[in-house]
Amino acid sequence: MPIQLKKYLFVTMHHLLHGAILLSGVLVVIPAADVTSSSLMEIITMQQYETSPDSVGVFPEVEGSNLNGQKFRLPHDLEGRANIVLVAFQREQQADIDTWMPTLDSLVQGQSDLFYYELPTISRMNPVIRWFITRGMRGGIDDPEARHRTITLFIDKEPFREALNITHEDTIYILLVDPQGHVLWRTEGVYSDNKGRELRQAVLAVLRNSLK
16 A cells, blocks of 8 residues: 555644644644634644645655766755655565556656656665676666666665665655655555556646646
């Protein structure tokens, strides 16, 4: 099932009676005389609106190089107003990545502000081993566009995973990221029609909102 993490405001009966609510982790106390159903709804609506742009998380700053040797500092160097990022941790997960390719190619067609990237994510290694791994990956990909969008990360994986709330490496993760690094939508695993439909809707919403 697709994962979409959002911040919701939970107001308990105790909080209602005492005029206290939790806003982004901060307890706000409202004088009892001012507590009305309409005022609470206004606060709840404002809270959900203000946190929605980054409600899934923020993509951490990492550096890597694509298979053409071009260096990237992510998320700063993501090229689109909307960017689909596919994170993989194991070589055999390429087959899972490939299930997304037809839909991603269809989505970016005719969209100059939408890009997608594959991020093979590997633990830090010495330069010689990194060279052999990168050379092997590049040798298996002839398409120049595929080489451009494949950015290998040799990083400390634990803080990277913690930042993105990735609990294990047994599957791939698909993230929709804006230029500021806000992760606006996410899912995991192989493609399904439902996931593709949700991604398409999320992409259209991001591109539409960025024009406002």
